[in-house]
Structure formats: structure tokens, C-alpha cells
């Protein structure tokens with residue numbers, strides 16, 4: 001069974017059609033990149049996978065269940081946003097722990113899990129600070145830690161590196177690839193950056209005007225005559 005299935009998915013805002021009759025199956029443990037120019041519908045489609053959008057037609061299912069029918073806590077999804085979306089008044093520790101606290105996970109376990117993911121991402125020296133006291137790359141790592149700690153089956157990334165400088169971008173790209181391997185998740189990653197798509201993807205979904213223009217491995221997409 002595929003991890004994620006989009007079946008005849010449509011999305012429009014008013015009279016504007018953004019995703020048109022889109023069909024796609026993403027396999028367990030696959031790293032899929034949605035690539036395409038600004039405005040082609042990448043973010044909208046990703047948000048539909050996360051159950052964050054009303055769907056105008058068709059269906060998105062995750063693990064065999066229609067995503068919009070599941071409670072957010074039961075979807076097994078974690079999403080990392082372009083602007084990090086951290087809570088500015090909370091410490092890094094509390095930002096990372098937020099979801100677990102809400103789920104009433106015992107304090108000792110929260111402490112232990114926050115320390116474990118912080119170590120993995122090199123954040124342990126910063127747990128007592130506020131987001132504004134960290135660099136962009138460190139903040140993005142906090143956003144990833146906050147997603148990772150939920151041990152999701154599906155990891156969704158929406159242009160996670162586009163606010164970073166080139167050097168950090170390269171570094172974080174390698175880290176995201178490594179996390180995907182070690183956590184053994186299914187990952188869907190939105191970008192307009194061809195290099196990111198080519199280096200990260202098992203398969204690239206090339207979107208144009210809300211439709212799939214091409215789909216295949218980086219070699220299949222870029223080595224065509």
C-alpha cells in the first residue's frame with residue numbers, strides 16, 4: 001500500500017483553479033520533491049497532504065485513511081515551514097517540547113526526548129535561549145527538531161531552506177537527506193530550486209499550472225534528450 005495517495009484531487013480558490021485532477025501515489029520511505037515555478041500549486045498540494053486545506057474535489061489518503069477525516073493528532077504527519085513558525089516568547093526547549101506537552105506526555109519523557117533530538121541536531125547548547133537569539137540555520141533546526149520529536153511517519157517540508165544563505169543551505173540539505181535516511185520516514189519536500197530537487201529526490205514531481213507535467217527520478221527528468 002502506498003504511504004500517500006492523491007486521487008483526482010482538485011483545489012480552487014473561488015473561480016481560480018489551483019490543482020486540477022491530480023493523481024499521485026507516494027511509496028513508503030520515498031523522498032519525493034514537488035518542483036516548479038512560483039505559483040504552480042506546490043504549497044497548496046503539500047498543505048492538502050497535511051490536511052490543512054479543504055479539498056474541492058477528489059481525495060488525499062495517508063496510510064489508507066482519508067486525511068481530512070482524521071484528527072490532526074492521528075495523521076502521523078509533521079510539517080516544517082519556510083518561515084520556521086517558532087513561538088518567539090518561548091525558549092527553544094519549550095518550542096521543541098510544545099507538541100508533546102499538549103499530548104500530556106510525562107515530564108521526564110519530554111525532557112529525555114527533547115535532549116535526544118537536540119543532540120542529533122546540535123541544538124543542546126541553545127535550549128534555554130529564545131528563537132530571536134539564534135541564527136536562521138539554528139532556527140530552522142529547531143523547526144525540524146519540533147517536527148522530528150513527534151516521530152512522524154510522514155515529514156513534509158515547505159521550502160525549508162529558502163531563507164538561509166548558500167553555505168547553510170548546502171549544509172542543511174545534507175542534514176535533511178541524512179535525517180530522512182536515519183528516521184526512515186516518507187518525505188515530501190517543496191522547492192523551486194532544481195539543485196535541491198536533484199540532490200534530495202528519489203522522484204521529482206514537476207508541477208505546472210496545478211498539473212503534473214513530468215514525474216520521475218532526477219536522471220529521468222534531467223537526462224532526457
Ligand code: ADP
Nearest residue numbers: 013016018036037038039040041042043044045
Ligand atoms: P507555489 O507553492 O507553487 O508557489 P501556491 O500553492 O502557493 O504555489 O499557489 C498556487 C496558486 O494559488 C497561486 O496562484 C496563488 O496565488 C493561489 N493561492 C494560494 N493560496 C491562496 C489563497 N489562500 N487564496 C487565493 N489564492 C491562493
Ligand code: ADP
Nearest residue numbers: 090091092093094107111115124126127128129
Ligand atoms: P514547566 O515550565 O512546564 O514546569 P520544567 O519544570 O520541566 O517545565 O522546566 C522549566 C523550564 O526550564 C522549561 O520551561 C524549559 O524552558 C527549561 N528547561 C528544561 N529543561 C531544559 C534543558 N535541558 N535545557 C534548557 N532549558 C531547559
